[in-house]
Amino acid sequence: MESLRDIKQQIKAINSTKQMMLTMKMVSSARIRSAQQTMLNGRPFAQKMASLIDNLRKDIQDEKNPFRLSKYYRYFDDSSGDKNKVGLILITGDKGLCGAFNAVTLRETLKWIRENKDKEKYIFIVGKKGADFVRRIKMPNLHIVCELINVFPHISYVHASLIKEKLEQCTVQENLSKVDLIYNNFKSVASQELVNKTFLPFNFEEIEGEDDLQNFIFEPGIMEVLITLLPRYIGANIYRFLLESQAAELAARMNAMESAANNAQEIADNLSVKLNKVRQEGITNEINEIVGGANALNN
Numbered sequence: 001m002e003s004l005r006d007i008k009q010q011i012k013a014i015n016s017t018k019q020m021m022l023t024m025k026m027v028s029s030a031r032i033r034s035a036q037q038t039m040l041n042g043r044p045f046a047q048k049m050a051s052l053i054d055n056l057r058k059d060i061q062d063e064k065n066p067f068r069l070s071k072y073y074r075y076f077d078d079s080s081g082d083k084n085k086v087g088l089i090l091i092t093g094d095k096g097l098c099g100a101f102n103a104v105t106l107r108e109t110l111k112w113i114r115e116n117k118d119k120e121k122y123i124f125i126v127g128k129k130g131a132d133f134v135r136r137i138k139m140p141n142l143h144i145v146c147e148l149i150n151v152f153p154h155i156s157y158v159h160a161s162l163i164k165e166k167l168e169q170c171t172v173q174e175n176l177s178k179v180d181l182i183y184n185n186f187k188s189v190a191s192q193e194l195v196n197k198t199f200l201p202f203n204f205e206e207i208e209g210e211d212d213l214q215n216f217i218f219e220p221g222i223m224e225v226l227i228t229l230l231p232r233y234i235g236a237n238i239y240r241f242l243l244e245s246q247a248a249e250l251a252a253r254m255n256a257m258e259s260a261a262n263n264a265q266e267i268a269d270n271l272s273v274k275l276n277k278v279r280q281e282g283i284t285n286e287i288n289e290i291v292g293g294a295n296a297l298n299n
């Protein structure tokens with residue numbers, strides 16, 4: 001049977017762990033407010049730019065339009081590119097202790113790799129957990145184009161711009177047929193949504209609202225304006241995805257630390273009950289020994 005000293009040491013260790021979990025929860029709670037506000041500020045810009053580009057695209061659908069000869073036309077054409085070459089933007093966290101946040105993302109990544117096992121795969125990684133996971137997969141047709149680690153929770157547009165440049169370069173040089181995206185979308189503090197969708201070519205069916213550009217005159221021309229906006233649109237979207245994932249990770253960590261602290265408290269309570277039982281048993285044994293000794297003297 002465990003001694004009182006052993007149980008007290010266990011309770012002390014559990015309480016220390018609980019305090020650490022509560023501290024991490026408070027840190028995540030403080031950071032998530034800023035991350036959530038930055039994320040919400042970035043959403044309208046990306047959505048409005050998507051609507052604008054969709055309308056510009058519709059105005060140059062003519063088959064004779066020179067935009068079809070531009071390298072940017074592949075961003076709208078499902079049939080362009082080498083079908084045996086695909087890309088993936090993977091966004092995970094840099095650290096653990098955030099519940100199933102990284103696990104579900106990596107599980108979906110493994111599923112994507114298996115679905116494209118016979119193709120050349122080019123992966124753009126953000127987050128140490130994702131980089132470590134992909135590096136452990138030994139496949140001859142799996143290529144890591146770039147990786148950004150230890151950038152959370154201080155993400156900036158500079159990081160999105162780096163990924164955008166590598167993405168544009170690889171898409172043209174390797175003639176990728178499509179680029180998918182896997183990340184966690186922030187829905188609320190209590191809920192995060194795993195997203196696996198095609199990033200390139202663009203899917204404009206998700207756009208809400210529509211701008212009427214028929215009465216506008218563009219200088220130097222619609223095609224020039226569209227070519228100028230497309231790289232910025234890609235960068236703005238990648239930045240938004242990074243902000244979404246950052247807020248989702250902080251929310252997941254806050255919830256995980258709260259659950260861990262509650263579990264630690266429950267364990268400490270059970271150990272306290274056990275401590276009282278052991279102490280009571282000791283007191284009872286001492287009383288029995290005293291009574292037994294007194295009876296022996298009387299006899």
